[in-house]
Amino acid sequence: MSTRTRPRAHPDDGSTTYREALREALREALTSDDRVFLMGEDVGRYGGCFGVSLGLLEEFGPERIRDTPLSESAFVGAGIGAALAGLRPVVEIMTVNFSLLALDQILNNAATLRHMSGGQLGVPLVIRMTTGAGRQLAAQHSHSLEGWYAHIPGLRVLAPATIDDARHVLSAALVDPDPVLLFEHGSLYNAAGILDPSVRSVDLDRAAVRREGTDVTVVAYGGCVSKALEAAEELAGEGISAEVVDLRTLRPLDDATFVGSVRRTHRAVVVDEGWRSGSLSAEIESRICEQAFFELDAPVERVCSAEVPIPYARRLEEAALPQPAGIVAAARRVVS
């Protein structure tokens, strides 16, 4: 079993789960800035549908850990209004699928108000939501639509892939003067590890090189980073040295880091849990071609989700998603 789904075997081994890291980040934000409050469906009494905000209601009370009705558009829009009025709301949407009910507010209001107002109004709002597949939840709970949001000017789109990022991404997001969307991959919540005490913050402008290598650059983000690392491990056994770049921020893209990496390795594989057609992977491949075409020793390969609504059956779901084996195969093709 990969680290990304490893349950907490030993709760007392000093390790922290991705879920706990996010909760700790929320607690810190709520403690240090009284303009911050959390709202969303079931964030309070239930503790968050993925348990992220468990216990915060008791600590901070119902004004700041605010349960909302099932009204995605209204409570996201209310978050925008509260941000306009100077508060720092953190809005939780259960999953990216449901965010589509608030898409109008996110795109037509949060992302555009600054521009339409000629720079007078900013929307310092953080919207958190779950994304991705891997838990047999079928098509309406499993899609990866963060690439759609990454299309929209005016938004910052983040996909924390590690527990250190999960722990520190929120404070960085909260100082951004613009709306920030935070995509938490559902299969990461139970991932555990020891927080690195030397990591104090997340640089939202920079992608992270999670593993250095010389033969091929594997670009991934969110839930696919651990799969890319797994693939790199296997490739290492075959004598192929893969560099793994974690995008971390999907908008704006840090071209410098991944293009710079490709300039060194001359080969690239892009991993994206979104569908291939019109995906973020297409954008990344395009930027590599625009900026480093003559450095490439092979066409860029992409590993994406199959072009199908994510199915329920485990075997089918696994087949639909990018898997380490597929990444390994793509890397072999580009280095051969």
Next chain:
Amino acid sequence: MATAHGGTSAGTPKTKHPRRAHGSAAPSRTPAAAHDLDLLRRMLLIRRFEERCVELYSAAAIRGFVHLYIGEEAVAVGVHQALDERDAVVSTYREHGHALARGIPPGAVMAEMYGKTTGCSHGRGGSMHLFDADRRFYGGNAIVGGGLPLAAGLALADRLRGEPRVTCCFFGDGAFAEGEFHETANLAALWGLPVLFVCENNLYAMGTALAREHAQTDLAMRAASYGMAAWAVDGMDVHAVEKAARGAVESMRAGSGPHFLEMRTYRFRAHSMYDPDRYRPKDEVEEWKRHDPVTGLADGMRTAGLLDAATLEDLEHQVAEEIDDAVRAAEQAPEEPAEDLLLHVTGRHEEALA
């Protein structure tokens, strides 16, 4: 008074109307009379401003979708009597009247329609997206119902800070059919937020008549089902609007939660400058024009001996001059340079440029 004002045409600003000094035959100057005169001046400004927009649009000086408020002026002016500068206003794409009533200078509104740098949205918004952060005027929203949730959030922020402010949102009978209204009404009532819902029921959503968009056309009654105070008001009578708005706002400042006012009004013009207006019987429009809120107030004042011809003429001159100045300034204002295209997309970008 309901006929189009024969003012200046685009590009050819005429000399200023002489400001007349008069006072001898001035009618009674009681506070009530002064108040009525002020209401009339505010409504006239909106009326004449928009009539000028028609001319400017025909002359291609302003473009885009332009939605006129003519016929509905009593709503914006009456409601604003109850609001003060602490309060917030959320508006729609038919917002010239709301913006002017809020006190955004006509020059800044006009310059916005010209797409000039001095426009209240620096040329990024146009007629449908007027903003003024200092005056807490939060648009200018062209998605029907899209501004409503923002109003709940603005009000929530005030509530959390313990500020006795209210947020007023304007929207139409068409917007009442959107989920945005119902989600926001529920949220505002559930949390007891000081949101003043002002539904401008002008009987049409573009070309769709009220009865063809609502199974139950009594909107105030439906709003009341959310557990908030709700009334229907004669939206052609500025005094009735003011009274209802004052009552609602006073009660909201005392913490009574959201209120809903259904303003029964009518737009005399087509939905937008593009609309040939084929869906309304001509005699219906004519009938409503007999309830013109501007002439209605003026006539009432005259009958009560509060307005004479000279005063009205003076008022018209002042308003025309104000609009002339606005147009002239807008025409002379610089365009936003194309190099500034990418400004105002993200705050960080602006920080980096600063």
